[in-house]
Amino acid sequence: MKQKDRRPKQQNTQKVAKPEATRFTVIEETELLVFLLAKMAQKSRNDVKILLRDKHIFVDGKPITQFNHVLKPEQIVEIHWKKAPEEQKYRGINIVFEDQYLIVIEKQAGVLSIATEKQKDNTAYSILSGHIKKQDPRNRIFVVHRLDRETSGLMMFAKSEKVQKLLQESWNATIQERTYLAVVEGYVEKKQDTITSYLVESKALIVYSNKNSEVGQKAITHYEVLKSNKNFSLLKVNLETGRKNQIRVHAKDIGHSVIGDNKYGAKTDPIKRLGLHAWVLAFKHPITGEDLNFETEIPAKFLGLF
Incomplete structure (x- = not known):
């Protein structure tokens, strides 16, 4: 009687390893986020932004985090799927x-x-x-x-x-966008506006508005209401000038002080911090001439009020 061969049979079960990096060649000028979304249709916009944020995207060998980085024909875009080594945290x-x-x-x-x-x-x-x-x-x-x-x-x-x-x-020429988020007290009825005044600092280090151009620095603030309820409003604020405490003073001027800002008239402090966040910074690199654009997450504490 023949014994059965009990040696395990070899099976072709090799897994196809995911490549460490995926490469694309740029054909025509476009922005990096637009390019990546077209090449990775299965990924959501948020997925791609996370890849950018976590430095998985390389252009000609350099990690790029700006979503609006301009690509030129013949450049090589690589997606490194493995997570980069953890950077020093502070x-x-x-x-x-x-x-x-x-x-x-x-x-x-x-x-x-x-x-x-x-x-x-x-x-x-x-x-x-x-x-x-x-x-x-x-x-x-x-x-x-x-x-x-x-x-x-x-x-x-x-x-x-x-x-x-x-x-x-060359600050004014170099900075292309400085956008802040401000949570202010009350319901702001005017959905967008521009506030202009001349700012003066007192001996007590309090900045206040005045209409006399000869004794103050001109300050121009543009705002747009993003969210609001009866207690608070979330404003998108763009600075045309960058004066000390400019947003805080102008918020007080329109009767809607920044939350947590008792120095400039706030009566509430719902998140135990000043409701002001430097959200977007875009500028032309002073040496390379490259346009750089950075955008942060909206603070969760701000959104929690709405």
């Missing part, structure tokens, strides 16, 4: 863009932009200074603009005095 800030010339960060509410007499450490400046000195102890960081301590959102720092001066001296 408490209070998130680095969203960095090259040899500048750094763009998202700052959390409660973090100082730069040191004060009372606090020297754990500022955005000190954290970034430590970050770049890990790369080279001779590296330095330079302030380009500031956000109030209780304002969250996008900020930019330069890596050299030359780039700092280029940005500051």
